[in-house]
Amino acid sequence: xxxxxxxxxxxxxxxxxxxxxxxxxxxxxxxxxxxxxxxxxxxxxxxxxxxxxxxxxxxxxxxxxxxxxxxxxxxxxxxxxxxxxxxxxxxxxxxxxxxxxxxxxxxxxxxxxxxx
Numbered sequence: 714x715x716x717x718x719x720x721x722x723x724x725x726x727x728x729x730x731x732x733x734x735x736x737x738x739x740x741x742x743x744x745x746x747x748x749x750x751x752x753x754x755x756x757x758x759x760x761x762x763x764x765x766x767x768x769x770x771x772x773x774x775x776x777x778x779x780x781x782x783x784x785x786x787x788x789x790x791x792x793x794x795x796x797x798x799x800x801x802x803x804x805x806x807x808x809x810x811x812x813x814x815x816x817x818x819x820x821x822x823x824x825x826x827x828x829x
Contacts, residue, residue: 714758716748726765736764
């Protein structure tokens with residue numbers, strides 16, 4: 714796994730490199746050096762996942778994220794979705810449904826006024 718992906722997950726979970734390095738009992742510079750590679754050791758990945766509260770299966774199932782550079786994220790055939798995205802979609806669907814009800818009521822009022 715790519716070190717950039719691990720850094721992304723650390724940040725996404727609200728951790729800093731300094732905090733994770735401290736938990737691993739190593740310097741931040743040493744951890745950064747280990748993550749500045751295209752192939753991070755599986756042992757280190759497991760330790761970091763344990764610290765940040767992410768299972769390795771979640772990490773790899775979310776592995777559909779290829780990059781998160783310049784606020785753009787590329788996906789390759791995603792099989793799972795971040796639960797927070799589903800919450801956002803559900804909230805917007807509820808807002809849309811409420812808006813549609815209000816629109817329908819207004820239309821009914823207008824039609825009723827036109828008939829009078």
